[in-house]
Amino acid sequence: MGLSSSILFACTNKTDVDNSKAHYLPSDFDSTTSIGTDFYQYTNGGWMASHPIPGEKSRLNTFDVLNDENLERLKVIVENAQKANAAQGSNQQKIGDYYALAMDSVRRDQEGIAPIQSILDEIKNQTYDLQDSVFAKNIAFHHLHLGNPFFGTGCTPDAKNSSMNIAELWQDGIGLPNRDYYFDETEKGKEIIEGYKKMIAKYLQLLGEENCEQRAEAIYNFEKEIAGLMNTKVENRDPQKTYNKMTFDELKTLIPEFNWDVYFSSFPVKPTEITIGQPRFFKGIFPLIKQTDKEVLTDYYTFCAINHLAGYLSSDYMWTKFEFYSKQLGGVTELKPLWKRSLDMVQGRLGQPLGQLFVEKHFSENAKGRMVNLIEELRTAFGQRIDNLSWMSDSTKLQAKDKLAAITVKVGYPDVWEDYSEAIVDKSLSLVENYINLTYFHSKKGMREVGNPVDKNKWYMTPQTVNAYYSPLSNEIVFPAGILQPPFFYAEGDDAVNYGAIGVVIGHEMTHGFDDQGRQFDKEGNLHDWWTSSDAELFQKATEKLKNRFAQVVVIDSLKCNGELTLGENIADLGGLNIAHQAFLNTLKAGEEEKLIDGQTYDQRFLYAYSRIWAGNYRDEYLRQQIITDPHANGKYRVNVQVPMLDFFYSAFGITENDSMYVKPEDRIVIW
Numbered sequence: 220m221g222l223s224s225s226i227l228f229a230c231t232n233k234t235d236v237d238n239s240k241a242h243y244l245p246s247d248f249d250s251t252t253s254i255g256t257d258f259y260q261y262t263n264g265g266w267m268a269s270h271p272i273p274g275e276k277s278r279l280n281t282f283d284v285l286n287d288e289n290l291e292r293l294k295v296i297v298e299n300a301q302k303a304n305a306a307q308g309s310n311q312q313k314i315g316d317y318y319a320l321a322m323d324s325v326r327r328d329q330e331g332i333a334p335i336q337s338i339l340d341e342i343k344n345q346t347y348d349l350q351d352s353v354f355a356k357n358i359a360f361h362h363l364h365l366g367n368p369f370f371g372t373g374c375t376p377d378a379k380n381s382s383m384n385i386a387e388l389w390q391d392g393i394g395l396p397n398r399d400y401y402f403d404e405t406e407k408g409k410e411i412i413e414g415y416k417k418m419i420a421k422y423l424q425l426l427g428e429e430n431c432e433q434r435a436e437a438i439y440n441f442e443k444e445i446a447g448l449m450n451t452k453v454e455n456r457d458p459q460k461t462y463n464k465m466t467f468d469e470l471k472t473l474i475p476e477f478n479w480d481v482y483f484s485s486f487p488v489k490p491t492e493i494t495i496g497q498p499r500f501f502k503g504i505f506p507l508i509k510q511t512d513k514e515v516l517t518d519y520y521t522f523c524a525i526n527h528l529a530g531y532l533s534s535d536y537m538w539t540k541f542e543f544y545s546k547q548l549g550g551v552t553e554l555k556p557l558w559k560r561s562l563d564m565v566q567g568r569l570g571q572p573l574g575q576l577f578v579e580k581h582f583s584e585n586a587k588g589r590m591v592n593l594i595e596e597l598r599t600a601f602g603q604r605i606d607n608l609s610w611m612s613d614s615t616k617l618q619a620k621d622k623l624a625a626i627t628v629k630v631g632y633p634d635v636w637e638d639y640s641e642a643i644v645d646k647s648l649s650l651v652e653n654y655i656n657l658t659y660f661h662s663k664k665g666m667r668e669v670g671n672p673v674d675k676n677k678w679y680m681t682p683q684t685v686n687a688y689y690s691p692l693s694n695e696i697v698f699p700a701g702i703l704q705p706p707f708f709y710a711e712g713d714d715a716v717n718y719g720a721i722g723v724v725i726g727h728e729m730t731h732g733f734d735d736q737g738r739q740f741d742k743e744g745n746l747h748d749w750w751t752s753s754d755a756e757l758f759q760k761a762t763e764k765l766k767n768r769f770a771q772v773v774v775i776d777s778l779k780c781n782g783e784l785t786l787g788e789n790i791a792d793l794g795g796l797n798i799a800h801q802a803f804l805n806t807l808k809a810g811e812e813e814k815l816i817d818g819q820t821y822d823q824r825f826l827y828a829y830s831r832i833w834a835g836n837y838r839d840e841y842l843r844q845q846i847i848t849d850p851h852a853n854g855k856y857r858v859n860v861q862v863p864m865l866d867f868f869y870s871a872f873g874i875t876e877n878d879s880m881y882v883k884p885e886d887r888i889v890i891w
Contacts, residue, residue, distance in 0.1 A: 225362075241833055242709045242716055245817075255878025257762040258868075259858040262827055263834035272836050274553030277545075278856060280835025281706055286685045288702050293562055293683060296576050310572035313644040314565055317657075320650040321561030327650060328533045334425065334649040335528060338365075342520045345514050349505055355478040359485035361520075363662040364655045366527035367391035369445075369521055370504055371485075374665045376673045376692040377494070378462045381744035384668045385464070386490035390449045390500040394419075394526055396548070397848045398446035407843065411547065415439065419541040422525045423518070425535055437515045440524050441507075448503040450496075452848070453783050458691075458739055458746055461496040472499070476505035488669040531564070550840030564650075566581075566681065568657040573637050574682030574700075578632045582682070582700040586710070587631045592696060593717075594628050597725045600802035601794075604891060610757040618742075618749045622732060624708040624743035627695040631703065636687070687724065689731035691740040696728040707832060714806060715821045719828030722799035723792075730794030732891055734787040737760055761890045765789055768888065772856050775842045785852045792861050794891035800825060800867065822871035830858045864888050866883075 249264020272279045277712060300315035320326075332339070345357055362372050371391035395401060400408065420435035428434065455461055470493050471479050483489045495501055508516065526534075529540040538554075545551040554560075565573055569607050584627040605611070642660045644653055646882040668674070675693070680686060683701040689699070708721045731737045738758070750758070766829050769789055770782030782789075803825060813821055833854030837845075845853060852860070862868050874881055 224562070229693070235366060242705070242712045243827060246388055247831070254872050255781060255874045255880050257859065258826075258862055259830055259833070259855045262830035262858070265833045266831070267836050270834075270836060272838060275551060275555045276560075277549035277551050277841040278835060278837045280837075281832055282685050283703065283835075285298060285704060285706065287656055288704075289561060289581075289683055289685060290562060291378045293566075293573065293577060293583055294558060295552055296573065296580070297562060297565055300576070308640065308643075310569070310575065310639060313639070313642060314569050314573055314576070316644045316646045317569060317653060318561055318565050319644060320644075320653060321564045321794050323558060323650070324534060324557060327531075330649050331533050332536075335524070335532075335655075337523060338524060342518055342524065347508060347511075347516045349476045352478060352481040355481040356485055359482050361524065363485065363666075364659045365524055368523040369508065370501065372666075374669050375494070377464070377492075378740075378743065378746040379456060379464070381692045381740075382673055384671055384673055386446055386493045386666075386669045387490075387496065388470075388493060388501060389496040392445050392504070392523070393442045393449075394522070395442070395446075396450060396844060398449040399451065399847050401443040401446040412439070414543050414547040418526075418539055419522055422522060422529075422536070423538045425539065426521070426525070434514075434518050436695070438519045439504055441511060441519050444507055444511075445504065448497075448500045448507070448803045450500070452850070453781070456736055456784070456787065458736060462746060463495045463496070463498050465493060467493060470495070474501050474505060474697065474847070476509065485665050486669075487667045490669050491768065492670075528651055528654070530560070536795075546839060548844055550838030562757060564654070566683070568654065568661070568682035569639070569644075570683075571637050571641070571678070573634075573662060574632060575636055577683045580699050582631055586703050586708075590630045590703060591628060593722065594630075594696070594725055596802045597722060597729060597798055598623060598626070600805055601726065601729055601891070603805075604798060604801055610761070610891075611754050612751055614753045615749070615751050619733065622694065622742040622749075623729070625694055626729060626732060627693070629678065629695060629697040631698070631700045633676055633678045635676040638675075664710045687728055689728045689737065690744075691732065691737045692744045694732060694740065694742055694744045696725070696731075698725075698728075713816060715803060715824035716828040718799050718803035718806075719825035720832050723795040723829050724832070725795070726798035726802070727791040727795030729798065730791040731787065733794070733891060734790040735759075736787050758890070761888060762786060762790060765793065765890070766889050768860055772848055772852070774853055774856070775839055778843060778846050780856060781846060788851045789857075789861070790890055792857050793864060793888065796829065796861060796865060797889070797891060800865070820850050820871060822867045826862060826865075826868060826871060830862070833857050 244265075246755075247266040247271070248262060249260055249268075252261040252264055254261045254314070269663075270279055270284070276283065293475045297314055297318040300311045301319050303315060304309035305309055305315060343356060345353055348354060358369065361368055369392045371389045373387050373389065374384050375387045377385040393401070400411060403409075403411070416432075416439050419438050420431040423431040423434055450460070465473065466481075467479070467490055483739040525536065526540065541551075541554055545554075555563075573883070602620055605616055605623065608616065612617070639660075642657055642665075644657070648656075673693070678697060678699075680688060680697060680699050681692065681701075682699050684699045685702045686700060687696070687698045687779055689695070707724070708717060732740070738750065739746055739748065741749050748755075766782040766786050766789075767784055768782070769780045772780040774780055803821070807821075816824060835854050837853065842853065845851075851857075859880065861876075862881050864887045866887070868874060868883075869881075876883075
């Protein structure tokens with residue numbers, strides 16, 4: 220999913236499977252619902268009824284269930300590390316000590332705000348002269364150690380020279396999840412804004428400040444001004460629009476208000492070239508700072524620091540953040556247990572070293588080999604479908620197949636583990652100080668890559684993550700060990716189930732290389748148009764139909780799915796379904812008698828398995844946030860909108876035009 224999320228696991232070879240098992244229970248179904256009315260509910264209704272959302276969560280789906288199982292495994296690992304008396308400087312020592320610090324909430328309450336008081340004092344005492352070296356250095360310090368007030372800086376592969384890394388400037392600096400929240404005039408939107416202001420005021424009150432409500436209002440208004448400069452999420456999906464490369468001298472000419480020389484002198488590498496994701500934002504943010512009162516800027520800057528660090532401070536700050544972000548925005552009713560919150564902290568800063576310990580205990584090399592084999596089967600099937608496309612010219616087909624053949628595959632865990640020797644965890648320091656130091660370690664390590672060749676061994680997910688991704692800049696698909704387990708793959712399961720579940724997701728990740736964003740990158744990962752204009756036009760017509768189909772879906776109340784924001788994921792789902800089904804058909808021998816399980820055919824089991832991986836329950840608050848911020852449609856519609864596009868859905872279940880899920884043959888969308 221273009222540094223995207225998806226699901227994945229390996230399928231076995233046909234000779235290895237036990238075809239007597241379908242691996243879903245009759246009780247998981249809802250037989251009171253008609254297949255032709257609501258396939259998702261029919262397939263998952265029983266599962267959803269037996270999996271209510273815990274108070275600590277805003278949703279519970281199959282990903283979350285597996286993640287919880289992995290957390291239990293990781294808990295044992297970190298607790299053992301805590302007790303191990305490991306050598307100083309070892310990964311085990313760092314993991315154990317950081318977890319111990321996170322678990323010591325009594326110490327945090329005793330320390331209060333003291334561990335970061337010097338940082339807050341610097342914010343309060345600094346000037347906001349844009350050319351002042353102290354101001355520039357302070358912004359750099361926060362970007363490297365804390366968060367991203369005003370804007371963000373990072374390192375990324377150069378989209379038009381993807382073998383090399385380049386510095387990147389990106390819009391940032393707001394506390395709500397998306398710029399659209401600031402302009403939501405609905406009653407629900409106004410409630411969220413008021414809750415956000417209440418949180419800001421509470422932080423200021425905890426710091427002993429006065430006139431907190433008025434100052435919170437001013438901070439919010441300043442952030443709204445920042446939000447008004449930002450691109451929308453849909454605009455940021457356009458890789459051409461967000462690629463604006465220039466020399467460092469050109470940056471200083473384009474945006475002369477800020478002291479870029481001093482700012483970048485704090486970084487490990489001073490860039491000679493840089494790309495700006497949103498030029499309009501950067502042309503506006505510094506004049507906005509210049510015209511804003513110092514008192515407002517100081518309060519905003521202070522709030523940014525506190526809000527970023529609240530989870531690592533005393534319980535009064537932690538609860539203040541929980542009340543808004545988790546409770547009001549997510550609908551969560553209970554705080555996670557301390558051990559889960561502590562484990563989240565370890566994963567956030569020592570995720571890969573923890574993953575190294577995880578795969579040593581919980582990953583099968585046999586699964587890795589089987590996964591690689593299945594990926595090649597899906598690659599073959601995708602090539603067959605490209606050959607048979609009626610809308611694509613032969614010349615573009617050749618280049619599409621070249622790109623498909625060039626996709627690299629990473630399974631399980633990195634071949635080369637990252638070096639964490641410079642990461643230091645010191646138990647004499649507070650949790651928040653260690654967090655700040657580890658953040659600097661990651662920032663410094665990342666920015667050192669500016670101007671250097673891209674590390675092809677690098678992973679952008681930890682091995683224990685229950686997820687997967689496609690990277691357009693590397694033209695690679697990556698499947699961490701964390702997801703290579705049931706319910707996404709069954710080592711002794713039925714082939715039809717495995718292809719319908721993990722097979723679809725492998726196809727999904729491959730298709731991301733050919734969705735509306737990924738298709739703009741060539742086989743080397745460079746932003747380069749390799750399509751004929753007529754092929755691009757036909758592709759756009761087909762994707763427009765899919766966009767409009769999802770835009771009609773009402774998710775909650777009167778809120779509809781954002782068909783444009785979710786387009787890439789929806790293209791990938793549809794492609795994944797068709798490619799995985801083709802790969803499954805390729806495994807069947809001519810004249811072979813179909814093997815029924817519980818009276819179910821191959822196609823029925825394939826589609827049941829696909830629907831099952833999206834089973835989930837969601838709080839209303841989560842659904843509203845997902846619509847605004849998430850490029851993925853809700854799981855229900857990833858099933859009920861996509862499955863009716865497949866001809867074999869109709870033959871598998873006898874769906875007719877009398878069924879509400881029926882789509883006329885001429886209206887069924889086929890892209891890949």
